[in-house]
Amino acid sequence: MRPVLIWGALIAVILWPVAMALGSPLLQWREPVYIVAGFAGVLAMALLVMQPLLAAGLLPGLPAMRGRLVHRWVGGALVLTVLIHVGGLWITSPPDVVDALLFRSPTPFSVWGVMAMWAVFATATLAIWRKRLRFRTWRAAHMALAAIIVLGCVIHALLIEGTMEIVSKVAVSIILITIAGIVLLRPYLLITKRRV
Template sequence: MLKVVLWASLLAALAIPLMVAGFSPLLAWRDPVYIAAGFSGIIGLGLLLVQPLLAARDLPGLTPMTSRNLHRLLGVTLIIAILLHVGGLWITSPPDVIDALLFVSPTPFSAWGVVAMWAAFGAAVLGLYRTRLHLRFRIWRLGHAGLTTITILGSVIHAMLIEGTMGIMSKAALCVLVVLATARALAKLRVWDVKRRA
């Protein structure tokens, strides 16, 4: 029963922000590409909730191997969501994206989004090329966790500063859950303890 409640709670946390955004009146003035870019961002934020839960093996009913494989798969999915988010915004307004990438945008949320994006790319590279980089596991895990933490904090601040289609309550709740899940995973895995055995 507890397993069902936990999975249902996770699905609700992921679905409610999407549903709120889907019924937002702001969508009436947006073109399809911009809408798709926005929803890609929401999906990406949702994935940032699932990823630390998988890393810490906190999702019930999943074996460690399944959790690890899903973590890698959803990591790739997260990168795709980020690319779709930025790519859609590029199509609708290239100057705004260029300003954001150059950190000269007048909107504060843009810089946080760019920092989070590059940190996510770095974490993905470490995740995909762990063996080729020949890093000791503890050092690799510290680097990967550090970059993902920057990704999550940057994404949360980015999302909270945007006044868009996500409802403020559902957005805030999702962001809080993302931060709590990340803090729990970092504490459980003790990634900062490089002397600890894996």
């Protein structure tokens, strides 16, 4: 019963913000490209919730090796959703995207979004080069980038008034920070427990 509850909760956390965004009044007069770009951003944040759980092997029914494989596939999907999000925004307003990428945008949310975007791309590049790096080096870099991605995505989402509905956005942000924080700090907590 416990595995069913865990998977049910995870699916709800992923689908809830997407379902709530479907009813957003901000979508009424928008172009289809803008709507797709907005939903890609919502989906990216929802997928991000899965990543620390998969990496730490905390999802029931998935052996560690399979969980890591799914982690890689979800990471690829995350890169794709970010590309669709930014690409769609580029099509609807190239000057705004250029300003954001050059960190000259007057909107603070764009700075955090761009930081998270580059961290996602850096993480994907790091994953490709994983076998050429020492495990400790790779792990430290991966964890640091993961922290930047989570922090950047959450701040970006909370500051922007866009496709995401406020209650689901705040709830997913809290869930994401909690899960990522537990997984990122878990090795240090285990070391502390062993010493005590």
